[in-house]
Amino acid sequence: MQIVYSSRGGSLELEHIGSAHDDAALEALRAVARQRLARGQGELDLGLDDTAPPAGGPLPITSTRSAALWDALSRAYDVLGFDQAAEGDEVFRQLVLARIIEPTSKQDSLRVLQETGIEPASYATVKRRLPVYGTDAWRRSLSRRLAAHAALGPASLVLYDVSTLYFETDEGDGFREPGYSKERRLEPQITIGLLTDASGFPLMVDAFEGNKAETHTMLPVIRAFMAAHRLPDVTVVADAGMISEANRKAIEAEGLSFILGMKIPEVPYVVAAWRRDHPDDEIPDGHVFTQPWPAGATDQRRDQVIYYQYKADRARRTLSGIDEQVAKAEKAVAGKIPVKRNRFVALTGADKSVNRPLEAKARALAGLKGYITNLPNPTPEFVLDSYHRLYNIEKSFRMSKSDLAARPIYHHKRASIEAHLTIVFAALAVSRHVEQATGWSIRRFVRTARRYRTIQIQAGEHTLTAADPLPDDLRHALDKIHQPPGRPH
Known part of the structure; x- marks a missing residue:
């Protein structure tokens, strides 16, 4: 399903909406396309009941979320046992996974969650819970x-x-x-x-x-x-x-x-x-x-x-550094450059000399x-x-x-600093688990999975779900994350 925009000059612009594999998904994509086309158009408010869309008009989108990304990260979080360790604390889960998706401030992480399709806890709740996470x-x-x-x-x-x-x-x-x-x-x-x-x-x-x-x-x-x-x-x-x-x-x-x-x-x-x-x-x-x-x-x-x-390579690099330092030491002793920190310059009162015994030992250890x-x-x-x-x-x-x-x-208070470290620590564990399971870097995984969203649309009494088909490599990566614990990847 695509929307084709044309200009008076004849140029075309395509917007890809998604792909459908059955009639219900096709109708959902049509509804999304109508919603996109109607976006920004003025509406005449006649004071009538507008709870139901007009026939043939755009259908209401009830939810949109990055389901592939969130569900995979949540699965990794649970496999590590964090749900039990946190005793089901969803605020902690949200803060940990939001930091993986887009590391930002605690307050701005609520925006990240909303964009992901997750209903975030209030900022007041986050602030109230933070000291607990730092214990x-x-x-x-x-x-x-x-x-x-x-x-x-x-x-x-x-x-x-x-x-x-x-x-x-x-x-x-x-x-x-x-x-x-x-x-x-x-x-x-x-x-x-x-x-x-x-x-x-x-x-x-x-x-x-x-x-x-x-x-x-x-x-x-x-x-x-x-x-x-x-x-x-x-x-x-x-x-x-x-x-x-x-x-x-x-x-x-x-x-x-x-x-x-x-x-x-x-x-x-x-x-x-x-x-x-x-x-x-x-x-x-x-x-x-x-x-x-x-x-x-x-x-x-x-x-x-x-x-x-x-x-041998370590010796080559070390000897090159020794040569450079000794050359500078010789220039410093000759008065050609100022004496700076150089371990090969020996100072005895006002006398300067190159410390040859130290040079010989350094070369022997290279x-x-x-x-x-x-x-x-x-x-x-x-x-x-x-x-x-x-x-x-x-x-x-x-x-x-x-x-x-x-x-x-x-952060300024130690309790908040400790809480920040705990969240980063947990996010690091989830990230390393995802990397070990998939063979992908966490940056690549988040960047790829974040593009694919699941949309739910209300069509009368029916809720229709549409989602872009996942590419094979991402689908295989998700399968590895969702494997039961203990099974080889």
């Missing part, structure tokens, strides 16, 4: 459902990372505080700790003061998670930036297993020994050195193993990356593969910031 109890309830969905067991791999969310304000308040920011922003911020399973599926989120060191955030999140789910052990995977020596000892004291990236302050003896034995050879690309570190009689820890992997674990009888392949899964949690952070627009945050 630890509410978030722990969601986390329990996610852990059950991820089928976590003892020694399951969990990934941990942190990021920051900034605020459109200039004043800190003890929670929102300026701190280290990878984007070098100066606004007050909070630090977010995210715990996921090995695939990057979110399990728990927590918020900390914006000036709190990253290394002090991990243990509280993991302790709370393990206590909530009665897990005797998990294997924590985290980047070297998360781990100080004290933090690693604290993890060990908690009895946790770990696979951690580690900084390499000196050339490891296993690497130095290999170079002594192979003075004329380059380290093979991808070669892994194994260095056992057994626990002593007085050490309060398990036996550990350190792996050092050499990558291409090496360290990994440490206390797992019993680990293999290098398992340890390195587990560590490289950290890109999954990085993807979750990118999704929360871009697709779900988690930042900047415009």
Whole structure:
């Protein structure tokens, strides 16, 4: 069904209304077309009863909704157990799914719901419910459902990372505080700790003061998670930036297993020994050195193993950076450029020199990356593969910031900030579930499914339903989302 508009100049413009597969759907599309044609035309009000449309006139549209999109997201929400965790709270469902469809303010999300064809809760109701969503109890309830969905067991791999969310304000308040920011922003911020399973599926989120060191955030999140789910052990995977020596000892004291990236302050003896034995050879690309570190009689820890992997491409990039820094250091020492932050410039009183021993050590370490674990009888392949899964949690952070627009945050009260994080966290879980089920990005899924609407039209005593036919790829994606839990996709 199409509407053809013509102009005096003879040009044509087509408006596609939809396709019908039976007489009822065809009549519904005709009614929609008549409604479109009548739109904007003046009506003469004679004070007569106009409850029934004139014969042959447009039929009233009783509802129009993005049924394919909403029903699929609702299905994912229910599969994750959020309906039970929220005890049937439809306001929470609306806020979570609206953020996936079009991330915007809480007030404007009511407009998103209306456009989707959902009757939204009032803004007064939303404001009244928000503090509840920010409580630890509410978030722990969601986390329990996610852990059950991820089928976590003892020694399951969990990934941990942190990021920051900034605020459109200039004043800190003890929670929102300026701190280290990878984007070098100066606004007050909070630090977010995210715990996921090995695939990057979110399990728990927590918020900390914006000036709190990253290394002090991990243990509280993991302790709370393990206590909530009665897990005797998990294997924590985290980047070297998360781990100080004290933090690693604290993890060990908690009895946790770990696979951690580690900084390499000196050339490891296993690497130095290999170079002594192979003075004329380059380290093979991808070669892994194994260095056992057994626990002593007085050490309060398990036996550990350190792996050092050499990558030629990593060495090339590192050496290029060293060359650039050393060149600048030489110019600074010669007085050709000002002395700025440069680790290869040695200052002794007023004297400047290039720190050649440091340069030599940096070149000797180029291409090496360290990994440490206390797992019993680990293999290098398992340890390195587990560590490289950290890109999954990085993807979750990118999704929360871009697709779900988690930042900047415009809330001021901590309860509202915590509620905002809970909604984003739940939306992230639903989004990751949709992506894992369909193989589509959440952005592509929403953009595609949002185009197709279901329209209901009242024709006398009959309600007619019409909908555009779905393309095969979208229909297959929807089928995967609506599959019973546990069935392979």
